[in-house]
Amino acid sequence: MxxxxxxxxxxxxxxxxxxxxxxxxxxxxxxxxxxxxxxxxxxxxxxxASLPFKQAFAPLLSEAPREKLETMLAAIPAQPSARLASTPAFASRRGFLGALAASLVAGIAIDRAVIGIGKGFSAKDENSEWRAVVADYISLYTPETLAGPVPGREDQAAQLGPLDEKLGLSLSPEAVSLPGIDFKRALLLQYDGKPLAQVAYLDPETGPMALCIVRSDAVPKSPDLESRKGMNVVYWSNGTHAFMLIGHATADRMTAIAEGVRGKVAV
Structure with a gap:
C-alpha cells in the first residue's frame, strides 16, 4: 500500500x-x-467519471479468446485484499479492467460502449470534462484495436446513420473522411446522458485517431489545441455541438486535419 x-x-x-x-x-x-x-x-x-466498463464491454469479453485471456491474467501478481475469497473474478472494476486490457492487447475490436460522467458540472467545466473522459477512453486504443479492412462506403454510411439521427447531424462518409487516414468505424456512445458520436480512424503514420461530437449549447468557439494523455486534441464548437479531433499526430498536422473536416461536417 x-x-x-x-x-x-x-x-x-x-x-x-x-x-x-x-x-x-x-x-x-x-x-x-x-x-x-x-x-x-x-x-x-x-x-x-464512474465509467460503467463492465456493462459496456460485456459483448467484448464474451468474444475474447478465453484461453489467451486467462493466461495473461494469470501472469498478473495477486494483491492482498480485504474482499471475500468467494468474490467473482470480474466483480470489481480492477478485475474487469485487467480483462479489458488483455482483450485490447489481443486486438479485439470494441463495437459499442457507453461513456457516463456524473452530474453537477457547470457549463464552463463540461466542455473540458468531456474531452478528458474521451481522452482517457481513446488512450486505450492501439493500432491492433482498429486492425482489419476499411469498410466500404455503404457500410460507412450505415454506421453513420444512427449518429445523424441521435445528434441531429448530417454525416456522410465524404464529410468525415480524413486525407491519407483510414476510416475504421463509427460508434454511438453516451456522455452525461447525451449521445456522443465517435468516428475512429487508423493513421498509418501515428496510429489511432478519432473525431468525437456531442450536443452542446456552449457559445461557438474557434478551434483550439491542447494535449491530453500524450495525444494532441483540436476542439471547437458551433453553438449546437462540440467537436474534438484527437490523435498522436503532431500539433500542426492535427490542426490542418481538423480544419479540413470542420469545413465538411454540417449540422
Whole structure:
C-alpha cells in the first residue's frame, strides 16, 4: 500500500471509491486526500467519471479468446485484499479492467460502449470534462484495436446513420473522411446522458485517431489545441455541438486535419 510519501495510483483510488480496501488502507488514502490537493482532485475526477466498463464491454469479453485471456491474467501478481475469497473474478472494476486490457492487447475490436460522467458540472467545466473522459477512453486504443479492412462506403454510411439521427447531424462518409487516414468505424456512445458520436480512424503514420461530437449549447468557439494523455486534441464548437479531433499526430498536422473536416461536417 502507498505510504504518506507516495501518491496513490488510479487503481488504488478506484478501489477506495469502490470500498475494496482494508480499513488501514482506506484510512491512509483518506489522510492523503485531506492533506494533498492533487490527490483530492484526482479522487474527485475518478469518482465523477464512474465509467460503467463492465456493462459496456460485456459483448467484448464474451468474444475474447478465453484461453489467451486467462493466461495473461494469470501472469498478473495477486494483491492482498480485504474482499471475500468467494468474490467473482470480474466483480470489481480492477478485475474487469485487467480483462479489458488483455482483450485490447489481443486486438479485439470494441463495437459499442457507453461513456457516463456524473452530474453537477457547470457549463464552463463540461466542455473540458468531456474531452478528458474521451481522452482517457481513446488512450486505450492501439493500432491492433482498429486492425482489419476499411469498410466500404455503404457500410460507412450505415454506421453513420444512427449518429445523424441521435445528434441531429448530417454525416456522410465524404464529410468525415480524413486525407491519407483510414476510416475504421463509427460508434454511438453516451456522455452525461447525451449521445456522443465517435468516428475512429487508423493513421498509418501515428496510429489511432478519432473525431468525437456531442450536443452542446456552449457559445461557438474557434478551434483550439491542447494535449491530453500524450495525444494532441483540436476542439471547437458551433453553438449546437462540440467537436474534438484527437490523435498522436503532431500539433500542426492535427490542426490542418481538423480544419479540413470542420469545413465538411454540417449540422
Amino acid at each position: 502507498s505510504t504518506k510519501h507516495t501518491i496513490p495510483s488510479d487503481e488504488e483510488l478506484t478501489a477506495f471509491i469502490d470500498g475494496e480496501l482494508t480499513a488501514e488502507e482506506a484510512a491512509s488514502i483518506q489522510t492523503m486526500v485531506e492533506k494533498d490537493e492533487s490527490v483530492a482532485e484526482r479522487l474527485e475526477f475518478l469518482a465523477r
